[in-house]
Amino acid sequence: MIFRILTPVAAMAALGLLFGAGLAFALRIFGIKPDPKIFEILSNLPGINCGACGKAGCAAFAEALARGEAVPSGCSVSSAEARKALARILGLETEEKVRMVATVFCNGGARAKDKFAYGGIKSCKAATLLFGGQKVCSFGCLGFGDCVDECPFGAIKMGEDGIPVVDPEKCTACGKCVKICPKNLYKLLPVNIVYYVKCSSKDPGGVTAKACSSGCIACAKCEKVCPTGAIKVESNLAGIDPAKCENIGKCFEVCPTKVIKKRG
Amino acid sequence: MDISAFAAILISTVFINNFILSRFLGLCPFIGVSKETGPAVSMGLAVTFVTTTASILTWFIYDLILIPLHLEYLRTLSFILTIAFFVQFAEIVIQKKMPSLYKAFGIYLTLITTNCAVLGVTVLNTDMFFLKYKAVAGSFLMSALQGLGAGAGFTLAMLLMSGIRERLEYAEVPRCFRDVPITFIIASLMSMAFLGFSGFKI
Numbered sequence: 001m002i003f004r005i006l007t008p009v010a011a012m013a014a015l016g017l018l019f020g021a022g023l024a025f026a027l028r029i030f031g032i033k034p035d036p037k038i039f040e041i042l043s044n045l046p047g048i049n050c051g052a053c054g055k056a057g058c059a060a061f062a063e064a065l066a067r068g069e070a071v072p073s074g075c076s077v078s079s080a081e082a083r084k085a086l087a088r089i090l091g092l093e094t095e096e097k098v099r100m101v102a103t104v105f106c107n108g109g110a111r112a113k114d115k116f117a118y119g120g121i122k123s124c125k126a127a128t129l130l131f132g133g134q135k136v137c138s139f140g141c142l143g144f145g146d147c148v149d150e151c152p153f154g155a156i157k158m159g160e161d162g163i164p165v166v167d168p169e170k171c172t173a174c175g176k177c178v179k180i181c182p183k184n185l186y187k188l189l190p191v192n193i194v195y196y197v198k199c200s201s202k203d204p205g206g207v208t209a210k211a212c213s214s215g216c217i218a219c220a221k222c223e224k225v226c227p228t229g230a231i232k233v234e235s236n237l238a239g240i241d242p243a244k245c246e247n248i249g250k251c252f253e254v255c256p257t258k259v260i261k262k263r264g
Numbered sequence: 265m266d267i268s269a270f271a272a273i274l275i276s277t278v279f280i281n282n283f284i285l286s287r288f289l290g291l292c293p294f295i296g297v298s299k300e301t302g303p304a305v306s307m308g309l310a311v312t313f314v315t316t317t318a319s320i321l322t323w324f325i326y327d328l329i330l331i332p333l334h335l336e337y338l339r340t341l342s343f344i345l346t347i348a349f350f351v352q353f354a355e356i357v358i359q360k361k362m363p364s365l366y367k368a369f370g371i372y373l374t375l376i377t378t379n380c381a382v383l384g385v386t387v388l389n390t391d392m393f394f395l396k397y398k399a400v401a402g403s404f405l406m407s408a409l410q411g412l413g414a415g416a417g418f419t420l421a422m423l424l425m426s427g428i429r430e431r432l433e434y435a436e437v438p439r440c441f442r443d444v445p446i447t448f449i450i451a452s453l454m455s456m457a458f459l460g461f462s463g464f465k466i
Contacts, residue, residue, distance in 0.1 A: 008335050015329070015342055019349035026353050030360035121436055 037089065038062050044085045046077045050152050052174035065090060076100070077172045100173035100188040102155075102166050107198040107259055108140035109162030112212040128182040136211035139201045141185055147177040168263070194247045195240060197222075198261045202235045209257075216259050222251035269402070270409055277413030283381050284421040285451075285458040290381030294425060295447055297372070304426035305419065310372040312415025315385045317354070318347045319411025322386040323404055331397050336390075343386045344378065351377045385414045424454065 041062040049057035053074045055064055064070040065086065072078070072086040118127055118134035124146040127133045133142045143162040150156075155170035156177060166177075168191060178186040185200055197216055201208045205217035218236040230244035231251055238260075240251070252260045283289045290311070297307045322343050330336055355373045359366045376382060389410055393403040400406075428450055437446050 007333055008338055011329065011333055011335055012338065012341065012345075015325075015345060019345060023349060023352055023356075026356045030356050032359055126434065 035066055037066050040089050041065050041086060044078070044082045044089070045075060046082075048077070048152065050077060050174050050176065052076050052172075052176070077174055098190045098192060101168045101171045101191050102173060102175070102177050102186050103189045103196060103263075104141065104164055104166065104185055105187060105196070105198060105200045106139070106141040106163060106183070106185045107214040107261070108135065108137060108212045109143055109159070111161065111214045112137050112140050113210075124182050125180075133183075137201055137203070137208065137215065139183060139185075139199075139203070140212065140215075141183060146180050146182070147186065150176050150180040152176065190242055192247075193240070193242045193245055194262055195245065195249060195252050195260055196263070197238045197240060197259060199237065199259045202237050204236050208236070214257055214259050217257060219256060221254045221256065222260060225250045225254050270405065273406055273409050274413045274416075277410055278417040278420060279458070279461045280464055282417040282421060282458050282461075283384065283414045284418060285455045286462065287384065288455075289384040290379055290418055291451075293375065293379065294421060294451065295444060297375075298422055298425040298447070299429055301423065301426045301430060303372075304422040307372045307375075308415070308419025308422040311376055311379065311381060311418045312412065314347070314351060314354075314373070314376050314379075315382050315415040315418070316408060316411040317350060318343075318382050318386055319389055319407045320404075321346050321350055323389065323407045326390050326394070327399055327404075331394075336397060339387065339390060340383070343383060347382055347386070348377050381414065381418060385411050421454070425450065428454075 038059075042058060045058040045062060047058050053061045053070065053076075055061040055070075061070060061075060064074075065072065068090075072083045072090070075083070078086070113136045114134050115136045116131075116134055118130070120126055120130060122144050124133070124142045124144045127142050127144060132138050133140075135142060141163055143158070143164075145156075145158045145164060147164050148156045148158055152174065153170050153172055155167045155172075156164050157167070159165040173188050175188060178184075178188065183200070189196060199208075199214075199216035201212070201215050203211070205219065208215040209217050216237050218233050218238065220233045220238070222238050223231045223233050227248060227250070228244050228246050230241045230246075231238055232241070233239075238251075249262065252262050277283070281287055284291065284294050293307050293311070298304050322339075325342055325346050326336075326339060330339055330342060335342075351373055355366075358373075389407040392410070393400055393406050425447075429447065432446065432450075441449070
């Protein structure tokens with residue numbers, strides 16, 4: 001009688017002990033000690049797992065930092081102090097990076113004409129699937145605000161003219177809007193560059209002018225007036241080279257469609 | 265003991281008695297990890313690995329420890345113990361020896377520890393391949409094969425579901441049905457489709 005109780009207890013206890021000892025043994029042979037440095041690094045990262053660094057999350061980025069495969073400035077979201085703390089932990093010198101801000105390269109919105117009345121899902125991604133969107137200009141902003149929803153920092157608001165506006169104070173240049181925009185209208189621009197051409201249309205000037213009252217018509221007035229030679233009109237679109245631009249602003253004054261914008 | 269018996273087990277566990285869609289085991293990962301094809305397949309492969317090895321291990325536990333000691337009623341307890349031990353052990357070893365494999369299904373392994381599909385396979389093995397507490401001929405191989413088939417069926421169901429859910433991202437689902445509710449409806453439709461296999465005699 002007593003064995004009917006003792007046998008199962010003994011058997012299960014033995015099994016449990018055996019497995020427990022096996023695990024302890026395995027840990028001793030195969031166990032990997034987690035690097036205490038990783039915890040320290042992780043406590044200095046934002047911890048929102050935005051993925052802007054290209055890693056799976058803050059933990060993966062911390063591992064890459066500890067192995068020396070990444071640098072603290074790879075995290076565009078963390079503050080300058082956090083980056084300094086990281087560099088101290090890793091024993092590195094920090095180089096101050098020029099802060100980048102996401103910028104929309106389209107001034108169409110309400111100023112750009114529609115080619116049909118779109119009644120589908122209110123998303124740029126879905127609208128693009130139907131003849132490239134409802135705008136006559138195939139390069140322009142569709143205005144459904146996929147970027148507004150995507151921004152993890154609430155830095156993007158939809159403007160009254162149907163073009164999203166980026167708050168440069170809140171923007172951390174994580175690059176999520178750059179990825180989500182089906183028209184590829186976002187670029188990360190150094191914050192010290194004041195003038196930029198707010199258009200992405202590569203259509204010939206006449207076509208652009210018919211589709212939108214505020215597009216780059218490739219008149220090349222800005223190219224001629226720029227004293228530093230920073231502006232080039234290529235594929236019917238003016239572009240400012242941030243490396244050469246000295247924020248003089250003559251282009252801003254001569255632009256006939258007011259598509260060269262000043263910020264700040 | 266011919267080869268067709270083994271083939272029958274494999275086909276039966278993958279299609280006719282699919283663990284998710286016919287036996288309704290392992291539903292949590294089926295709903296939880298089926299949003300994208302990549303993680304769903306990783307999960308499926310991890311489950312296949314665990315069900316196969318768990319079938320083998322628990323067969324030995326049942327045949328060599330529980331039956332001689334007349335403790336068959338303790339199989340649930342001892343099987344959970346065995347599976348949990350094995351999964352932890354495998355995780356430690358894989359982390360050390362094969363870091364790339366660990367990255368591929370490291371986080372899923374721990375999730376599987378007490379997955380009902382895994383326990384279900386091992387319990388079904390002892391129900392089907394032991395007659396009056398005696399192993400039937402070829403019982404060990406059949407158990408291992410049933411473990412493999414269960415994992416393959418699980419992976420198939422995960423792959424189908426994640427494929428459907430990826431497409432569903434573009435559909436305009438009524439607000440109250442979004443995410444999990446519509447997934448349950450799809451799961452029930454898939455389950456009915458798989459019931460079509462149940463008339464098969466092999």
